[in-house]
Amino acid sequence: MAALQRTVSELREHCPWTAALDHRALAEYLTEEAEEVAEEIRAGVTGEPLRRELGDVLLQVVLHAQLAAERGEFTLDDVAEAMYAKLVRRSPHVYRPDGTLDPQQASLEEIEAAWQRIKAQEKSEEGE
Structure with missing residues (x-):
């Protein structure tokens, strides 16, 4: 790289x-x-x-x-850092908020719903 x-x-x-x-x-x-x-x-x-x-x-x-x-x-490092943070935030079934790996059982529907909910929350906070 x-x-x-x-x-x-x-x-x-x-x-x-x-x-x-x-x-x-x-x-x-x-x-x-x-x-x-x-x-x-x-x-x-x-x-x-x-x-x-x-x-x-x-x-x-x-x-x-x-x-x-x-x-x-x-x-480019800033781009990678932002993506890392987004993946951690939008995957609460895998990571704690601090990025620590902590996998939890979740259905595909629950994962998709959480991803969309967190994405909408992020967009709402960006508009503030």
Whole structure:
């Protein structure tokens, strides 16, 4: 991951095409790459072809994070930290609020209901 981040940073600095990219320009590539992953999955393709397509999506995430880091907004580590925190919050059947593993029995329906309830609560708190 460090090599990928370094390479993206170097490309932003030394490649005029990459340096000219912004979030809007990258948006279509993110959508395109995500759709290619979905197509592979729907076709039942796994292994190496899926790994390559997922790498293309990862590149988009790293590029967007690099753009944000250049503006002092957030880093790739910040993106990962936010996702970690979200997964812990939305999985109370697996984790305590502090992130300690504490698996509990729960049905698929209970898990989905909790995920949606917590997601709605987060959105409500964001609007405050």
